[in-house]
Each structure stands twice: as C-alpha cells, then as structure tokens.
Amino acid sequence: xxxxxxxxxxxxxxxxxxxxxxxxxxxxxxxxxxxxxxxxxxxxxxxxxxxxxxxxxxxxxxxxxxxxxxxxxxxxxxxxxxxxxxxxxxxxxxxxxxxxxxxxxxxxxxxxxxxxxxxxxxxxxxxxxxxxxxxxxxxxxxxxxxxxxxxxxxxxxxx
Amino acid sequence: xxxxxxxxxxxxxxxxxxxxxxxxxxxxxxxxxxxxxxxxxxxxxxxxxxxxxxxxxxxxxxxxxxxxxxxxxxxxxxxxxxxxxxxx
Numbered sequence: 001x002x003x004x005x006x007x008x009x010x011x012x013x014x015x016x017x018x019x020x021x022x023x024x025x026x027x028x029x030x031x032x033x034x035x036x037x038x039x040x041x042x043x044x045x046x047x048x049x050x051x052x053x054x055x056x057x058x059x060x061x062x063x064x065x066x067x068x069x070x071x072x073x074x075x076x077x078x079x080x081x082x083x084x085x086x087x088x089x090x091x092x093x094x095x096x097x098x099x100x101x102x103x104x105x106x107x108x109x110x111x112x113x114x115x116x117x118x119x120x121x122x123x124x125x126x127x128x129x130x131x132x133x134x135x136x137x138x139x140x141x142x143x144x145x146x147x148x149x150x151x152x153x154x155x156x157x158x159x
Numbered sequence: 160x161x162x163x164x165x166x167x168x169x170x171x172x173x174x175x176x177x178x179x180x181x182x183x184x185x186x187x188x189x190x191x192x193x194x195x196x197x198x199x200x201x202x203x204x205x206x207x208x209x210x211x212x213x214x215x216x217x218x219x220x221x222x223x224x225x226x227x228x229x230x231x232x233x234x235x236x237x238x239x240x241x242x243x244x245x246x247x
C-alpha cells in the first residue's frame with residue numbers, strides 16, 4: 001500500500017504508548033460504537049492534534065475535542081474514561097471552536113497525575129467518527145511521541 | 160415531518176458516549192434528523208455535529224425528522240431520549 005498524502009494518517013496526540021482501541025475500558029470506544037481509531041496511554045501532559053483541520057468543538061469539560069478535516073473526516077480526541085465527571089478539573093484547553101489547527105499543534109494540557117489521583121483512567125481515544133469515509137486502515141502500535149509518530153494510517157475513499 | 164422536544168436530564172449532558180449512541184440510532188433511518196439546541200443546529204447522524212451543540216443537563220433538544228421512515232425514526236428518538244437520563 002502506498003500512502004502518499006500527509007492527511008492520510010492520524011498522529012499520536014501525546015507521548016506514551018499507542019494500542020488498539022479495544023484496550024479502552026469503555027464499550028462505547030472498545031466496541032467501535034463511536035468510530036475507528038486507536039488508544040493512547042499518556043505519559044506527558046501535552047495533547048496535540050492528530051490532523052490538520054478546523055476545531056469543531058471543545059467540550060465544556062475540556063476533555064474532548066473534535067476536528068473536521070478538509071477531506072471531510074470527523075476526528076474525536078477524547079482524554080480519559082468517564083473524565084466528563086471531572087467537570088474540567090485538570091484540563092486546560094489551548095484552542096477554541098472554529099479555529100484552524102495543524103497536525104501536531106497543541107490542543108490542550110491535561111494533568112495526568114490529577115486525573116489518576118481522582119480515580120480516573122487517562123487512556124485517550126483518537127477516532128475517526130465517520131469511518132465509512134475511510135479504507136485501507138493500518139495500525140502501528142507502540143511507544144509514541146506526540147505529533148511525531150503515526151499509530152494509524154488510512155486512505156480516504158474517493159467520491 | 161415529525162417534531163419532538165426533550166429537556167436533557169442526564170447529569171453530564173450530551174457528551175461523547177450518549178452522542179455516539181444517538182448518532183448510531185439516527186444513522187439507521189433514511190429520514191433526515193436535525194437537532195437544534197442553544198441556537199445551533201446539528202445533524203443527528205454526525206457525532207461531531209451533536210457534540211458541537213454543547214448540550215448539558217437542562218438543555219432543550221428540538222428534533223425535526225423528515226423522510227419516508229419518519230414515524231419509526233420519531234419513535235426511536237423518543238425512546239432514546241427516555242433512556243438518556245439513565246445513561247452515564
């Protein structure tokens with residue numbers, strides 16, 4: 001398979017380890033109900049955008065970010081499991097709705113220690129939520145650096 | 160055309176998990192299903208669109224369903240909203 005266009009990949013969103021989406025202890029993610037993608041167990045506190053696009057939404061609780069790409073893909077970065085319940089504690093958004101963002105630019109800072117200490121798992125989901133638009137998906141799991149390594153490759157369906 | 164209004168009772172609003180469940184439900188119908196809330200409109204079949212509403216507890220969702228299977232889509236949306244309160 002040839003992956004020629006830069007958009008055809010999801011970059012790691014944080015330093016840490018990337019793994020199959022099935023590693024996330026939340027069925028909405030692990031069963032693929034929200035889309036296709038990968039999991040990341042974060043080690044650092046900086047989270048970056050996996051793609052170039054436009055910020056479509058920042059959740060009020062600052063733990064979920066959605067990005068729309070030029071190739072019409074819907075991307076969700078969701079930090080932690082059930083972290084909506086932290087109500088914003090430990091999260092600092094570095095972007096706002098409607099702004100453009102490049103792959104690798106900072107989305108937010110998250111205090112992984114605080115998240116763990118409050119009893120939440122910081123495992124992060126990076127998903128294409130309209131997976132019917134992509135094909136030839138390939139994964140490369142392991143140690144990843146934010147904005148540098150690519151845990152997931154795909155091609156956008158034509159037409 | 161069918162319309163339905165629902166005030167969110169779920170503590171955490173329409174965050175990723177319930178929004179994903181709603182999009183999955185909406186996608187099974189041919190009808191167009193739009194949701195308006197807080198002055199924004201969303202396509203109920205798109206998770207990102209739903210999340211961009213920023214709908215929290217107490218927000219009123221206004222569904223408009225149009226199409227050949229609007230009756231069954233309406234029933235499914237009503238059923239979904241009734242279960243939303245129990246969804247984490």
